Every structure is written in C-alpha cells, then in structure tokens.
Amino acid sequence: MDSAPTSLDPVRASTLYANQLVVNLYDTLYAYKYLQRPYKLRPNLAAAMPKISPDGLTYSIPVKKGVYFADDPAFPGGKGRELTAGDFVYSLKRHFDPSTRPGGAWLWQGRIVGLDEWKQAGSDYSQEVPGLRAIDSHLVQLTLQRPYPQLVDTLALGFSGVVPREAVEYYGREFSINPVGSGPFRLVSYDSSRAVLVPQENYRREPVDLEYEGYDPVTQSRYGVALIDGRIPPFVDRLEVNFIKEGSARWSSFTKSNEIQYAGLPNEQVERVLASIDPVTLKPEYAEKYHMKTALEAGFVYSTFNMDFPEFGYNDNPERARRNHALRCAMIRGFDWESRNESWYSGIGEVFPGIIPPVVPEFDPGLARDSVTYDPEGARALLAEHGWNAESLPVLTYGTTPGPTSRLFFEQFRAWMMRIGYPKDKIILKTYATFGDIVKAWRNSELPFISKGWGLDYPDAENTLQLFYGPNASPGSNDGNYRNPEYDELYRRAGVMLPSPERTELYRRMNQMMIDDCVAITGLSRVGITLWHRNVIALPDRNFVGGRFMYYVDVLEPGAPELEALR
Amino acid sequence: MSARADTVGAHGDSLWSKAFRKFRHDRVGMWSLAVVLAYAIVALGVVLGVWATDWAEVSGPKWSPASVEYWFGTNIIGQDIFARSLYSTRTAFEVGLLVALGATALGALLGAIAGFFSGTWIDELIIWVMGVLDSVPFILLVAAIAYTLQGSPWAMHIAMISTFWIGTARLIRGEVIKLKSLEYVEAAQAIGVNRLMIIFRHILPNTFHILLVQATLSFVAAIKSEVILSFLGLGVKDGMSWGLMISESTFEVLAGFFNNFLAASVLMFGLVMAFNMFSDALQDALDPRTVK
Numbered sequence: 001m002d003s004a005p006t007s008l009d010p011v012r013a014s015t016l017y018a019n020q021l022v023v024n025l026y027d028t029l030y031a032y033k034y035l036q037r038p039y040k041l042r043p044n045l046a047a048a049m050p051k052i053s054p055d056g057l058t059y060s061i062p063v064k065k066g067v068y069f070a071d072d073p074a075f076p077g078g079k080g081r082e083l084t085a086g087d088f089v090y091s092l093k094r095h096f097d098p099s100t101r102p103g104g105a106w107l108w109q110g111r112i113v114g115l116d117e118w119k120q121a122g123s124d125y126s127q128e129v130p131g132l133r134a135i136d137s138h139l140v141q142l143t144l145q146r147p148y149p150q151l152v153d154t155l156a157l158g159f160s161g162v163v164p165r166e167a168v169e170y171y172g173r174e175f176s177i178n179p180v181g182s183g184p185f186r187l188v189s190y191d192s193s194r195a196v197l198v199p200q201e202n203y204r205r206e207p208v209d210l211e212y213e214g215y216d217p218v219t220q221s222r223y224g225v226a227l228i229d230g231r232i233p234p235f236v237d238r239l240e241v242n243f244i245k246e247g248s249a250r251w252s253s254f255t256k257s258n259e260i261q262y263a264g265l266p267n268e269q270v271e272r273v274l275a276s277i278d279p280v281t282l283k284p285e286y287a288e289k290y291h292m293k294t295a296l297e298a299g300f301v302y303s304t305f306n307m308d309f310p311e312f313g314y315n316d317n318p319e320r321a322r323r324n325h326a327l328r329c330a331m332i333r334g335f336d337w338e339s340r341n342e343s344w345y346s347g348i349g350e351v352f353p354g355i356i357p358p359v360v361p362e363f364d365p366g367l368a369r370d371s372v373t374y375d376p377e378g379a380r381a382l383l384a385e386h387g388w389n390a391e392s393l394p395v396l397t398y399g400t401t402p403g404p405t406s407r408l409f410f411e412q413f414r415a416w417m418m419r420i421g422y423p424k425d426k427i428i429l430k431t432y433a434t435f436g437d438i439v440k441a442w443r444n445s446e447l448p449f450i451s452k453g454w455g456l457d458y459p460d461a462e463n464t465l466q467l468f469y470g471p472n473a474s475p476g477s478n479d480g481n482y483r484n485p486e487y488d489e490l491y492r493r494a495g496v497m498l499p500s501p502e503r504t505e506l507y508r509r510m511n512q513m514m515i516d517d518c519v520a521i522t523g524l525s526r527v528g529i530t531l532w533h534r535n536v537i538a539l540p541d542r543n544f545v546g547g548r549f550m551y552y553v554d555v556l557e558p559g560a561p562e563l564e565a566l567r
Numbered sequence: 568m569s570a571r572a573d574t575v576g577a578h579g580d581s582l583w584s585k586a587f588r589k590f591r592h593d594r595v596g597m598w599s600l601a602v603v604l605a606y607a608i609v610a611l612g613v614v615l616g617v618w619a620t621d622w623a624e625v626s627g628p629k630w631s632p633a634s635v636e637y638w639f640g641t642n643i644i645g646q647d648i649f650a651r652s653l654y655s656t657r658t659a660f661e662v663g664l665l666v667a668l669g670a671t672a673l674g675a676l677l678g679a680i681a682g683f684f685s686g687t688w689i690d691e692l693i694i695w696v697m698g699v700l701d702s703v704p705f706i707l708l709v710a711a712i713a714y715t716l717q718g719s720p721w722a723m724h725i726a727m728i729s730t731f732w733i734g735t736a737r738l739i740r741g742e743v744i745k746l747k748s749l750e751y752v753e754a755a756q757a758i759g760v761n762r763l764m765i766i767f768r769h770i771l772p773n774t775f776h777i778l779l780v781q782a783t784l785s786f787v788a789a790i791k792s793e794v795i796l797s798f799l800g801l802g803v804k805d806g807m808s809w810g811l812m813i814s815e816s817t818f819e820v821l822a823g824f825f826n827n828f829l830a831a832s833v834l835m836f837g838l839v840m841a842f843n844m845f846s847d848a849l850q851d852a853l854d855p856r857t858v859k
Binding site: 271 | 623624625629642643644645646714800804805811814815817818819821822823824
C-alpha cells in the first residue's frame with residue numbers, strides 16, 4: 001500500500017489505507033460480492049439482507065450466530081466471546097462519541113432516530129438510542145428519521161466494523177493499534193513500514209460459492225479464481241501488507257523479487273511495461289510473469305476552494321463576493337486537466353466536469369465541458385473584467401505533503417496560475433509533515449485551497465454530492481465549506497429517494513449548481529493498472545470490494561500444474 | 568606595536584601579499600577560482616533576472632529530450648531543466664554564502680571568546696555547548712529545527728549554521744590561546760586596553776587566514792548538505808535546487824529519463840570540486856609554514 005494507516009480503529013477508518021486493513025480485521029454486516037460487477041451487496045456478518053418496513057424507515061437485520069471475536073487478553077481468560085447485536089449497536093454509537101475522534105459520523109448524522117440527541121446528551125453508553133437497538137442478542141433494528149437508500153451500503157464500510165467494548169476499554173487509546181475484531185485475520189505486528197496479519201482462528205468457516213459471488217467465466221477465468229470455489233478462506237498462512245510510499249520503490253519490490261506480489265503500475269513505468277495504452281496491454285515479457293487488470297477508479301481527484309476564506313469564497317461585501325466568484329471561475333479555466341492527465345496519469349484518466357464521476361450510473365456524458373476546458377485567455381479576460389490584477393489578487397496558500405510528486409503537482413498548478421496572471425510569489429507552498437497532518441488542516445479549515453482525491457464509499461453519486469452538502473462542512477467531508485441552501489434542499493430531497501430518473505435529475509441539478517458557483521476544480525477519474533504475480537490467485541480491487549479481496553487470495557507454488565492449465 | 572606584527576614576513580611583505588603571489592602561481596588554484604567565478608556569474612545573473620527567469624514555468628512537453636529549444640530537456644510537467652539548473656546555482660550560492668558567513672562569524676566570535684577566556688567558566692560553557700551540538704546527529708537536528716520553525720524557509724540555514732560553526736570555533740579557540748600569550752597582546756593588556764578591543768581588534772584579525780579557509784570549507788559543506796536535505800524534503804521550501812532536481816529524478820530514472828539527475832549531479836560536482844580545489848589552494852597559499 002502507498003501509506004500506513006494512522007489508526008486501525010474502525011471509527012477512524014477514513015482513508016483507503018485504513019479501510020483496506022480494517023475490513024480484514026473486523027466484520028461488517030454487509031459486504032460487496034467479490035467478483036460481481038456492477039457491484040452488489042451481500043450479507044456478511046448479517047444472516048440475511050435487511051427486512052425493510054414499507055415506509056423505508058425501519059431496518060431489521062439478523063446477525064449470524066456463532067461468530068466469535070479473536071482471542072485476546074481483553075476478554076476473560078483471553079478467549080474471544082460471541083459477537084452479538086449489542087456489539088454492533090455499541091460500535092455505531094462510538095461514531096457519535098467525540099472522545100473517539102470519529103471520522104465517519106457523517107454517514108449516519110441526522111439519519112438515525114435519537115442518535116444525534118444521544119451525542120448531545122453526552123454520549124452515555126448506558127442510555128439507549130431509540131433508532132439503534134439490539135432487539136435480542138442477534139437482531140439489530142435501525143429506525144431512520146427519513147428514508148436512507150444508501151444505509152445498507154454504509155454497513156459494508158470499514159467504518160461500521162464491529163468492535164467489542166471490552167477491548168476498547170482494555171486498550172484505551174492504544175486500541176487504534178491493537179485491533180480486536182471478528183474478521184478473517186488478526187494482527188500480529190504493525191509499524192510504519194509493515195502490518196503482518198495471520199488467519200483468525202475463531203473465524204467462521206464459510207466455503208466460497210463462486211456463482212453467488214458473481215463469477216463471470218468469460219472475463220475472470222484467466223485469473224484462476226475458479227480454483228477457490230468450494231474452499232474455505234482465508235487461504236494464506238500469513239498476510240504481509242507493506243507500506244511503501246514511493247511508487248518506484250513499490251515497483252522495484254514487486255519486480256525484483258517476491259517481496260510483494262501485487263502492485264499498481266507507476267506512471268513512470270508505463271512506457272517500459274505496456275505494449276499499448278489504448279487498449280492497455282502488457283509487453284510479452286511482463287505478460288509472461290504477471291496478471292494485469294485495469295479499472296476506472298470509483299472516485300476522482302479534484303481541488304476545492306475553501307469558501308470560508310473571504311479572499312476566495314463567501315464575503316460579506318456583495319461586490320467582493322461577485323469578484324471572488326469570477327476569480328474562482330478564472331482559476332478553474334486556467335487549470336489544464338489534459339496536461340495533468342498526460343503528465344501524471346499517462347493520458348488514460350477520464351476528465352469530466354462536476355462531481356458525478358463516470359463510474360456511477362448518474363454520470364451525465366453529455367454535460368457541457370466548459371469547466372474542464374483549458375482556457376487561459378478566457379481566464380485572463382475574466383480576471384481583468386472584474387478588476388483583478390497582480391496587486392489585488394489574494395495570496396493563495398497551497399498545502400501539500402513532502403515528496404517530489406506533491407511538489408511537482410504544486411509547481412504545475414502554480415505555473416498554470418502564473419499564465420493567467422497570478423504572481424509567482426502569491427502562491428505559497430505549505431508542506432505538512434504527513435498526510436494525517438494535512439487532513440487535520442483540511443478538517444480545521446486552515447487552508448484556502450484543498451487538493452485531494454475522493455474514493456467513493458458506495459456506488460451512488462450521493463457519496464460525492466455529500467462532499468458539498470452544507471451540514472457536512474468542516475470538520476466534516478465538505479472541506480470547501482460550500483453552503484448553498486438550494487443545493488442542500490435538493491440533497492435532502494434526493495437523499496430519501498430510491499434510484500430513479502427523478503433522483504438522477506436532482507443529482508444533476510446539484511452538480512450543475514456546483515459547477516456554476518465555481519467551487520471546485522474538478523475532476524479526473526484515474527485508471528488504475530494493477531499487476532500481480534501469476535502464481536497469485538486473486539482479483540485485486542481498489543474500489544468497493546477494497547481490501548476484502550485479500551480474504552480470497554491464494555498463493556500457489558510457481559509452476560504448479562493448476563497455473564500451467566491457466567496459460 | 569601593530570596588530571599585524573606577526574603577519575609581516577622576513578622580507579617585509581605581509582602574509583597576505585605573499586599568499587596572493589603564491590596563489591597566483593598555483594595553476595590548479597587559478598583554474599578552480601575561474602570555475603567558481605563562472606558559477607558565481609551564473610548565480611548573479613539569476614539574482615539580477617538576466618536568465619532563468621522562467622524556471623517555474625511550464626513551457627514544453629513531458630520529458631522532452633535535450634534540444635535547441637530545451638538544452639537539457641524538460642521534466643515530467645514540461646519545465647525547462649536548463650533554466651532550473653541555472654536557478655539552482657543561485658540557490659547553491661545563496662545557501663553556501665549565508666551558511667559560510669554565518670557559521671564562520673559565529674565560530675570566530677565564540678572561538679575567540681573561548682580561547683581568550685580559556686580555563687574559565689566561559690570557555691567551559693562554550694566547549695560544553697559545542698560538545699552538545701556535536702553529539703546530535705545533523706539530520707535529526709535539522710528536522711528538529713525545521714519542526715520548531717514550522718516550515719520556515721530559513722530552517723535549513725539555521726540548522727547548518729548551528730552545527731558548522733563548531734569546527735571553526737575549535738580552530739579559532741586554539742589559535743587565540745596561542746596568540747594571547749604573544750608579547751603584543753600582553754602589552755595591550757598591561758596598558759589597560761579593553762578586553763573586547765584586544766579580542767576583536769588585535770587578536771581576531773590575525774586569525775583571518777584560518778577563517779577564510781574555514782569559510783570556503785563551510786561553503787562546500789553547505790552546498791552538499793543542502794542537496795541532501797532538499798532530497799529528504801527538509802531543505803529548500805520554495806524555489807529550486809540541485810537536491811530537489813535529484814529528488815524529482817528518483818522516479819524519472821526508473822522511466823529511463825536521466826536529464827534532471829545528470830544536470831543536477833554534473834553541475835553540483837563541478838562547483839563542489841572547483842570549490843574544494845580552490846579551498847585547498849587557498850589553504851596552501853595562506854599556510855604561514857609554506858609562505859616564503
């Protein structure tokens with residue numbers, strides 16, 4: 001993985017990296033089927049899909065019996081006890097307990113009856129929440145304030161991993177690095193360079209049903225995943241997850257030995273490894289050794305202005321607010337997405353306007369592309385028209401993390417802004433020591449401009465539209481602190497609707513509002529090229545299945561007869 | 568009595584004029600000085616805005632090879648590597664000069680005070696401070712200073728000055744201990760000249776040949792350290808340097824593109840080599856034992 005998670009506590013599984021480990025250490029009620037595309041949910045810790053009341057407000061979820069937490073000193077006698085519905089209730093409540101410093105409360109905020117009030121009353125775990133109850137030891141009931149069609153998707157995220165209260169209290173603050181879950185693996189060591197996991201002895205024995213998991217022989221047989229059908233995972237004796245920040249180092253480790261067995265193809269290796277880019281094919285010497293899969297990411301990279309900064313965003317002076325709008329629009333026009341794609345994503349990323357990425361069904365391929373069309377002349381004219389010049393343009397602090405890539409991203413952005421008239425010394429680089437530090441700065445609304453990537457938590461554009469929903473402002477996921485009452489109203493209306501043309505229409509209207517208000521420079525969905533050794537039986541996924549694919553990984557001896565049969 | 572009494576040679580020439588004459592006859596020294604001056608002119612041209620003004624601009628395609636338009640090619644985002652190399656020369660001189668001046672001045676000051684008051688608590692205190700700073704690994708010290716200064720562009724300079732002065736101070740301390748026992752200093756003390764006056768007016772000027780050599784050594788060390796620190800992300804914050812270029816080249820080299828790496832390495836090698844040779848020649852020229 002690119003980076004080490006700062007915490008393995010599900011309440012803080014905000015990053016892709018944390019989520020990849022958390023879903024292997026903890027159980028979630030639901031999960032996405034391993035092989036089915038488009039993605040489809042299936043019960044995981046739950047015994048069945050939820051029973052939903054006709055009004056869409058009450059979800060009854062049966063929890064599997066005979067599920068045990070991993071053995072740990074936190075339990076009496078060190079023996080893991082059975083997981084119950086109460087554990088799920090406790091785990092979800094933790095997201096509304098400020099002392100846990102949660103990162104995923106926004107998923108359920110204003111959704112579950114009584115949960116926000118429980119938080120306001122001091123997060124007392126002895127107090128019941130009317131909308132979040134364990135009806136008996138193996139039945140959870142969730143009652144919603146209004147319909148929430150994405151609820152079940154949220155219960156497949158690492159955020160909803162079920163933790164035992166004993167372990168949280170036993171380890172205290174150290175719980176974040178001493179995970180105790182009921183997931184398929186348990187942690188044996190963890191530091192800034194590597195996490196080592198081994199199969200969890202108490203994990204339930206459920207054979208793989210490939211057909212149920214959505215196996216498609218036409219597209220997936222070449223990866224050998226049929227070999228795991230009917231067998232009981234996990235298949236590996238030991239899972240080592242190396243945290244290697246630099247793509248080139250990961251690549252060296254991947255190619256030079258058997259240190260790591262799957263890796264993304266770094267940008268700088270594209271010409272050396274690929275025979276063609278469209279379509280993506282490997283050169284024969286690499287195809288001989290590795291499997292490859294390309295996938296459009298379920299997410300995108302974008303930059304947003306922090307609207308709470310009066311220099312760029314909202315301003316009490318209407319004239320200045322109008323000029324700020326023009327300034328933001330000009331900067332958007334001055335951003336050269338095609339060059340960014342070419343420089344950093346081999347030109348195969350997909351540039352799109354707005355915040356509904358191509359991977360979701362609500363994506364509008366016919367949307368006007370003005371906001372992603374590079375137009376430095378237009379940008380300069382717009383600035384001049386609104387009285388902006390080198391003296392009056394505000395100082396922009398650009399936050400980043402150390403490293404040559406981050407720095408070149410900054411330099412590229414600064415060069416484009418210089419082309420539209422921004423003085424070089426008015427775009428200032430501020431380097432944060434770690435990714436965690438810059439995330440903290442975003443949450444505390446310390447930066448006027450935020451460049452980041454967003455990975456969708458579930459395949460629904462609601463998950464990206466919430467990035468600009470007013471009540472999600474900092475420290476929530478709306479880092480740009482965009483507050484548009486009309487947008488918020490549409491978001492609330494769409495939030496209770498099941499997928500339908502009407503809902504898609506609302507989504508697209510919100511998307512257009514965000515574009516018209518020039519809030520963000522967006523966006524580009526990257527195409528991930530993943531390679532893995534031919535003796536590894538797997539179908540890696542960085543989207544919704546995420547780290548859960550590791551549960552199904554098997555490693556055969558190189559040259560095993562089964563492998564030869566695949567060729 | 569003269570503050571420079573001991574620097575006058577047997578033939579009536581000063582140590583400086585003899586050293587100058589000797590240096591002029593040192594071909595390696597003169598060539599290295601010419602190279603250093605050439606670099607200095609490049610750096611001055613950047614400061615005056617004569618060239619490399621477009622170092623931050625994106626003007627060409629990704630990873631363009633060397634051509635008439637882009638002499639050293641372009642980097643991954645299409646920046647002109649030649650312009651960035653020239654700009655980095657300015658950074659090298661800026662860091663080198665500031666650190667050399669700062670470290671030499673501080674080393675001279677504290678070394679002279681320690682030497683003059685040798686055997687007293689002042690001397691012990693300064694020696695203790697030197698020992699403490701010497702015992703902290705350089706990179707850790709820079710990281711600590713950088714953290715304390717919260718991303719200040721001067722963190723690297725301050726960190727270097729706070730360690731580089733020690734070598735100079737030790738040498739100056741020894742020299743001052745030697746000088747203070749000379750008759751002219753004893754005479755000055757006897758007629759009641761202020762101690763600070765004795766240190767700065769009568770003793771320190773006689774250590775100038777040591778300071779000059781130390782400054783050139785600090786200059787080279789600062790350039791090398793800057794490259795290492797910038798490579799590690801602890802150095803230059805906003806600007807361009809050979810260290811940053813080498814840092815950029817880490818992923819480019821794997822793609823088979825060596826321009827950034829070669830440009831920065833060769834230019835840095837040239838300056839460091841020339842300055843080292845210049846420093847050696849200067850040391851030889853100023854060494855009283857070899858000045859005849």
